[in-house]
Amino acid sequence: MSTATNPPDGAAIFRLEGVITPRTSMHAAASLAMGAALLRERVTRLSSLALAGPLSLLHATRGGGKARQWAWTGVKGMSTNRVTFLAEEYWDSEIRPSIRPQAVELIERARLQGKRLVLVSDNVGLIVDHVAAALSIEHVVCNRLVFSDCRATGELQSPIVGGERSGQWARQFAHEHHIDLGRSVAYGAQASDALLLSAIGSPCAVGPDLALRRMAVDHDWPVVEV
Amino acid sequence: MLSVSDAPVSVLDTFAGRHLIVTGFTGFLGKVWVGMLLDRMPEVDLRLTLLIRSQPGKGAASGRSALDRFIEIVETSPAFRPIRERHGDDLARFLDARIDVLDGDVGKPMCGLAEATVKRLAETADAVINVAGLTDFDPDPIASLQSNVFGADNAADLAAQLEQPRLVHVSTCFVAGAKGGRVPERFEPGKTPKGVPYDLDGEIAAIRSLPTGHRKKLQKIRVEAVRGRATALGWPNIYTYSKALAEALVARRDDIQLSISRPAIIECALHYPFPGWTEGMNTAAPLAWLNGHWWREMPAVAANHFDIIPVDLVASGMVHVVAAALRNQHVEVTQQGCSDINPFFIENAIELTGLWSRKRFRNSKRISRRVMRLMDPVAVSPSNPGLFRVKNLRKVIGGAKSLVDRVKADALLPPSLASKVGAGLDAYAYVASNMLGDTDRQLSLVEKLFDVFKPFVGDTDWIFQTSNMRTLVNQASAEDRALFPYEPESIDWMDYWVNVEVPGLERWSWPILRGDRPALDPKFDVPLKFTNRLAADGGDGPTPKKTEAPERRADGTTGGN
Numbered sequence: 001m002s003t004a005t006n007p008p009d010g011a012a013i014f015r016l017e018g019v020i021t022p023r024t025s026m027h028a029a030a031s032l033a034m035g036a037a038l039l040r041e042r043v044t045r046l047s048s049l050a051l052a053g054p055l056s057l058l059h060a061t062r063g064g065g066k067a068r069q070w071a072w073t074g075v076k077g078m079s080t081n082r083v084t085f086l087a088e089e090y091w092d093s094e095i096r097p098s099i100r101p102q103a104v105e106l107i108e109r110a111r112l113q114g115k116r117l118v119l120v121s122d123n124v125g126l127i128v129d130h131v132a133a134a135l136s137i138e139h140v141v142c143n144r145l146v147f148s149d150c151r152a153t154g155e156l157q158s159p160i161v162g163g164e165r166s167g168q169w170a171r172q173f174a175h176e177h178h179i180d181l182g183r184s185v186a187y188g189a190q191a192s193d194a195l196l197l198s199a200i201g202s203p204c205a206v207g208p209d210l211a212l213r214r215m216a217v218d219h220d221w222p223v224v225e226v
Numbered sequence: 227m228l229s230v231s232d233a234p235v236s237v238l239d240t241f242a243g244r245h246l247i248v249t250g251f252t253g254f255l256g257k258v259w260v261g262m263l264l265d266r267m268p269e270v271d272l273r274l275t276l277l278i279r280s281q282p283g284k285g286a287a288s289g290r291s292a293l294d295r296f297i298e299i300v301e302t303s304p305a306f307r308p309i310r311e312r313h314g315d316d317l318a319r320f321l322d323a324r325i326d327v328l329d330g331d332v333g334k335p336m337c338g339l340a341e342a343t344v345k346r347l348a349e350t351a352d353a354v355i356n357v358a359g360l361t362d363f364d365p366d367p368i369a370s371l372q373s374n375v376f377g378a379d380n381a382a383d384l385a386a387q388l389e390q391p392r393l394v395h396v397s398t399c400f401v402a403g404a405k406g407g408r409v410p411e412r413f414e415p416g417k418t419p420k421g422v423p424y425d426l427d428g429e430i431a432a433i434r435s436l437p438t439g440h441r442k443k444l445q446k447i448r449v450e451a452v453r454g455r456a457t458a459l460g461w462p463n464i465y466t467y468s469k470a471l472a473e474a475l476v477a478r479r480d481d482i483q484l485s486i487s488r489p490a491i492i493e494c495a496l497h498y499p500f501p502g503w504t505e506g507m508n509t510a511a512p513l514a515w516l517n518g519h520w521w522r523e524m525p526a527v528a529a530n531h532f533d534i535i536p537v538d539l540v541a542s543g544m545v546h547v548v549a550a551a552l553r554n555q556h557v558e559v560t561q562q563g564c565s566d567i568n569p570f571f572i573e574n575a576i577e578l579t580g581l582w583s584r585k586r587f588r589n590s591k592r593i594s595r596r597v598m599r600l601m602d603p604v605a606v607s608p609s610n611p612g613l614f615r616v617k618n619l620r621k622v623i624g625g626a627k628s629l630v631d632r633v634k635a636d637a638l639l640p641p642s643l644a645s646k647v648g649a650g651l652d653a654y655a656y657v658a659s660n661m662l663g664d665t666d667r668q669l670s671l672v673e674k675l676f677d678v679f680k681p682f683v684g685d686t687d688w689i690f691q692t693s694n695m696r697t698l699v700n701q702a703s704a705e706d707r708a709l710f711p712y713e714p715e716s717i718d719w720m721d722y723w724v725n726v727e728v729p730g731l732e733r734w735s736w737p738i739l740r741g742d743r744p745a746l747d748p749k750f751d752v753p754l755k756f757t758n759r760l761a762a763d764g765g766d767g768p769t770p771k772k773t774e775a776p777e778r779r780a781d782g783t784t785g786g787n
Contacts, residue, residue: 037580037602081574081720085581093588 010183012110013170013196016121016131016142018189019206020103021095025123025143026071028090033074035086045074068122068160072145076154083145083152087126095131102226103206106187107135116179120169120196122162139177141169162192170199187224188212197221237706238270240549245273245350249332249381250358252278252295254505255396255492257305259357259541262498264324265308266709275347277330277337292329297754302746307499310747318755325756332358332377337384344387353392353551355544356381363463363678366445367452370468371433378472386481392551393482396544399490399533399561399690401470403460406686408566411559411694413477413486419460426474429455462681477558485556487547489540490533490563490690491682494730496722497711498538502730509682510534510575511735512675514728517579517603518586525615525676526683528573528605533565533690535714536722542710546698557698563690564714572683576603578723585724586732608684616673620666627662630655 017024026049033045049071075083110117118139121128128142144157161169174181186193186200191211197203198219205216207226216223241263250256260274278296283289290298300306300321313320331338339347358381360373378395385393402409403419418424432455436448449464456467476484494504504511517524543562550556564570580602587595633655635648692714699712737744 035584037577037604039601079574079577082577082581084720085584085724089584089588 009177009179010113010115010185010201011118011139011174011177011179011181012107012113012115013118013120013184013186013200014103014107014137015186015188015190015193015196016119016123016128018193018209019187020100020119020131020135021098022100023094023098025068025121027094028087028123028127029071029074031090031094032078032083032086035082035089036078037082045076049074068143068162069156072124072143072156073154075145075152078152080147080150080152083147084126087124088130091127091130095127096134099131099135100207100226102224103187104135106206106224107137110185111136115185116177118173120161122160124156139173141173168195170196191215234703234706235549235553235701237545237549237702237710238267240552241267241272242270243272244352244552245275246548247275247277247347247351247354247384249277249330249337249354249356249377250396251276252299253357253359253361254508255489255537255540255544256357257299257303257505258495258498258537259355259544261303261305261309262538262541262710263545264320265312265498268312268320273324273326273350275326275328275351277328277332277339279331279338280329293327293756296325296327297756300756301749301754303505304503304747305499305505307747318757321754321756332356332380333372335380335383336387337380339384344384347384348387348389351388352390353388353394353548354381354385355548356393356395359396359469361465363465364449364453365464367433367436367448367464367468368438370452370464371430374465374468375430375472375475379475382476382479382482382484386479390554391482392485392556393476394485394487394544394548394551395472395476397469397473397486397488398466399488399563399688400462400466400682401473401488402688402690403466403470404462404681404686405460406688409561409688409690411488411557411561411691413473413559415474415477422459424459426471426478429471430475462685463678483551483554483556484558485547485551486559487544488559488561488690489543490535490561490565492537492540493534494536494727494734495538496536496717496726498541501726502733504537504730504734507735507738508731509679510727511731512739513575513679513683514579514731515736515739516672516675517576518583518728518732520598521672522601522603523606523615524576524603524683525608525680526572526576526605527608527687528571528576530572530683530687531565531689532570532572532575532683533563533688534570534575534727535563536717536726539712539714542712543695543699545710546695546702546712549702550698557694560695560698561690561692562695562712562714563692564717565689566691566693567696568715568717568719569689570717570719573605574719575723576605578720579603579728581720582724582728586729608680616669616676620669620673623662623666623669627659627666630659630662 014020030046030049033049034042036042036045051070107117116139117137118141119128119132119135119137121142123142125140125142125144128140131137132140141161143161146153146155146157170181170186173179174184181199182201184200185202185204186197187204187206188194188197188208189206189212190209194212194215197205203221204224205212205221206224208216208223213223215221248256248260251260260276263272263274276296278292280292281290281295300317310317328339328343336344356378358373358377360370381395382393385391399409405419416423416426433452436451437444452464452467456462456464459467461467461470473486476482477486491509493508493510494502513524540562543560547557547560584599587599590596590599633651635644635651639648639651695712699707702710734744
């Protein structure tokens with residue numbers, strides 16, 4: 001039977017940053033940059049990362065892609081081995097211990113409801129894939145680092161996934177995977193998730209920042225405190 | 227280059243009903259190879275005659291017979307752990323049906339076997355597998371000549387007595403010497419790595435003419451003379467030189483069917499007997515030890531290949547080489563390595579050792595360890611090793627020591643103060659002087675290590691071609707390839723180095739560097755009742771009575787081989 005004749009599935013979309021863990025992708029980029037082999041490299045890599053903060057503000061209205069791109073220049077030139085190792089170390093030491101029990105509960109509830117689980121993050125796949133595997137989440141939407149000759153180029157594969165673009169990719173993802181956004185639920189934590197939450201039938205704010213909390217109140221979205 | 231035959235051949239069928247004579251069983255590779263053969267084909271009717279050198283007693287210590295050594299290995303070596311677990315109480319019966327132990331010594335003519343024994347072996351044996359060898363880089367040349375060079379020739383003499391005179395001789399890829407570049411699976415008779423013809427008999431005669439004697443001074447003269455000769459001809463050390471001479475010696479014979487198996491740098495097991503197992507001091511152990519501890523700068527050419535291969539892959543590869551020889555489809559030279567198919571580089575080894583250190587000491591409570599894990603080792607140019615080169619450090623330490631040695635409270639302090647604190651100050655100076663002396667000794671060891679390993683990490687870049695080896699493996703059936711997997715192309719280097727190799731070295735090799743012994747497996751409560759049929763039939767082995775268990779130490783370990 002072709003999927004076209006089946007009613008579209010509902011999905012449960014979880015934002016990694018803020019919903020599942022308080023760790024941000026900037027924190028991950030800084031941690032990985034700090035894992036450079038030489039001390040002087042760490043200083044220069046962190047300096048370049050420091051520019052990502054102002055850039056992030058400057059480009060906030062244009063999707064924040066430039067800032068995200070800039071943040072990951074901190075790993076430029078590192079070997080594939082090193083970046084993979086540091087990403088696993090970051091997952092193990094930073095994200096795994098900080099996974100919120102409430103988020104795990106929400107994921108399990110969605111699984112029981114038969115929803116397709118989607119993890120969305122502006123972090124990189126080398127880290128996010130560990131989270132998805134640990135939480136048995138089938139779909140991952142995140143950024144991917146570009147490697148050339150076993151070295152990181154410091155670039156992200158386009159299109160760059162970011163909070164402000166979440167609404168766009170969510171529609172595209174729903175189309176490609178035969179998902180009914182109206183029957184779907186999404187969990188966000190930051191103002192940048194507003195577009196994603198707006199595109200979904202059942203949005204929910206988890207431990208939201210101030211701006212998203214206001215929006216949630218305005219739109220009557222449920223709020224889960226963490 | 228070989229070509230793959232159409233129909234896959236069965237390794238198991240090839241080994242069925244065969245009788246192999248094996249030398250070098252007590253070594254690292256020998257144990258793994260024999261252990262793997264017995265473990266992976268328990269149903270195959272295969273008979274192995276192991277030639278093991280008995281060890282004479284020294285002073286009050288009693289000697290150990292070949293059988294004692296065999297039993298001790300079977301009972302305590304981790305290489306036999308899978309077999310012990312598989313057969314349990316039935317182990318002695320299983321081994322009795324497959325193994326004979328003879329007192330043999332490859333360094334002696336006809337491997338030290340009596341004429342009658344040779345005659346008896348020749349009636350049934352299908353091949354001689356010579357795994358014996360002295361693998362120290364710069365050993366006493368006399369011992370090296372005896373074991374590596376004459377050992378190979380003696381094994382060939384024994385093989386020549388067989389109805390099918392097959393010899394599988396284990397050599398090393400590094401007989402290629404200082405030539406570097408792509409090294410083919412080919413034997414180039416009569417030429418040094420520099421391409422200059424040399425006289426094999428002349429070389430052997432020259433080593434034989436060196437002054438004999440056990441005095442350290444004489445030994446040092448011998449080592450320096452032969453190392454100098456080896457280097458001049460293009461071999462990096464006595465080991466590779468002796469292995470090259472051995473190859474030349476056996477390759478010029480026309481009375482044997484010869485297969486030379488050349489592994490690259492043999493390292494910790496990938497799977498068999500279990501991940502990470504190694505024995506003794508392999509090539510990477512001291513280097514990884516330095517990088518895994520405080521030594522941060524490694525004089526090495528980062529971009530050079532570091533051709534390492536897990537011991538069980540070499541053992542598997544050897545199974546295929548021996549199988550081809552038994553089918554009379556022998557290949558003269560096969561090389562087992564990774565550099566041509568899944569290259570691993572010096573910079574990878576150094577970087578991954580640093581990453582292992584990050585992982586290993588992440589939760590360490592010691593501040594020094596936590597600091598160390600954040601300081602990655604790096605490769606520095608061997609020709610310009612920078613400010614922290616060992617020589618400079620030794621100069622600083624030496625200067626500091628001579629300064630501390632001159633500290634005498636009586637001379638430095640006024641008498642009234644000296645009488646009060648003089649004794650304490652002198653005691654501190656004494657302790658500091660000792661510590662600086664220790665540090666200097668350790669640095670001298672580091673300097674020596676760099677010197678010994680320089681040829682493998684600094685001077686030459688080798689890419690060993692392994693197409694013959696892979697073709698042989700591809701001839702085997704899928705089931706046999708699963709039993710004896712030889713897939714260097716599928717090694718995930720990061721996983722292997724961080725999770726298998728360095729933890730294995732830490733567990734099994736680094737204790738030796740600290741002057742300790744890695745613990746063996748606990749002995750059986752009841753000694754193994756191995757009867758050794760061949761010796762009972764009147765061979766050269768010890769009397770077949772049940773051997774007494776070696777004296778057990780307080781820590782539960784026994785003497786090693």
